[in-house]
Amino acid sequence: MATSLPIPRDSQSKLVHILRYSAQVFSEHGFEGASMRDISRATGVSLSGLYYYFESKQKLLYLIQKNTFTYILDRLYARLERVRDPQARLRLLVQNHLEYFLSHPHEMKVLSHEEEALDEPFRREVAAIKRRYYTLAREIFDGLAAEASPPALNPRIAVLSLFGMMNWVYKWYNPEVDPGAEELTHSIVGIFLHGVLPSATEHPEFQLAAVPAAESEET
Amino acid sequence: MATSLPIPRDSQSKLVHILRYSAQVFSEHGFEGASMRDISRATGVSLSGLYYYFESKQKLLYLIQKNTFTYILDRLYARLERVRDPQARLRLLVQNHLEYFLSHPHEMKVLSHEEEALDEPFRREVAAIKRRYYTLAREIFDGLAAEASPPALNPRIAVLSLFGMMNWVYKWYNPEVDPGAEELTHSIVGIFLHGVLPSATEHPEFQLAAVPAAESEET
DNA sequence: ACAGTTCTCGAACGAACGTTCGAGATGCCA
């Protein structure tokens, strides 16, 4: 199926156009399973024409991953700046992640599913961004654990389990059945903080602190 | 690198041998990224010789997935038979999953990562087994929720989040750093049932049948 | 030793792959 949107004229936004549709093709067929001819068809750019913008298929995957990751991470940094409460910060981490996920499912799947398809030296570069993301999440968690007497829980496992819950979403999320980003955030944060069992007291609400919905135009 | 183990003589166990090493190749290069020549090299069986045992690359992937899934599911059914306590049943689900995971990382990765590489009609068949697995997990969870007054939590999201925590393990697990199946099970079950925040009472132990009356004063 | 089944593999098939190249179109400033 060919592109429904018209192909942008100027070079800059045509590049973005190609990145966008390539992410969709990669997410549907996998990086190895998708051919440059598939991408040519999906973008409306000729096979050889693609190579005017990207020097290789690897570089194309690299740019998708780097752009996506950088955007998510920068946005999270910005949103965290005004928030100090540990639980609110954790909630922001999850919300930021899931909002991007649900609004850019193809890019997010490429990020989650095709990391190993990248060869050196690109692999190393994306891994560095990912490490920054993990480190930030770990700091948020440590702030949370410092708030109260921490349970004897391996923080590495805790943080990676949280990422597991979030990143697995692309395998099952169905917009016709499942709730939006806000409620999904609420559920996952709730499980992570309090578990699925009732606390024998009343039902906890996690809407702490003054977290503005942070409805903002991006930079 | 050629096979280190000798290739079995009889047909039946040679088939198993090929399945085993193919799973490793698929897990390292991905299904699309792995070639039949890679598998030939890894198993020590000639390229054309492979087709005496499997009619296609697709069928090979199918057999790996079906065998692995069926084994895990059957084993779980057997282990659950003697256990009625809801929390113990949940713990058994996680333990069974993670034990297989840590002892057969290649097969588990193929199961988690290559489900979409399978075409029809194989895809449908594996999906049916997966649905049985999910249904069983859902029943275990419902039993848990029925035990005490359930919190207003979407059970679908809860179960799929649990699978997220478990299935994401293959992305980060490092045997030199991370704990074994038992402790990992303990941690993940702990997060799922009680969350990472302390209950303001003493440190909870999850081994019990009845719900400990955790008086909690959350933040 | 023979016949028949089971198993093995080198060689080759057409198709699809990522990438290249040079000729031609298009846009922009003189």
Added chain:
DNA sequence: TGGCATCTCGAACGTTCGTTCGAGAACTGT
């Protein structure tokens, strides 16, 4: 209008892919 840089693409390249085929080796029961 002319000259130059930017952009486009059909055609082809060498390689690798999954799969097939037929000849022969190895095993089995007699």
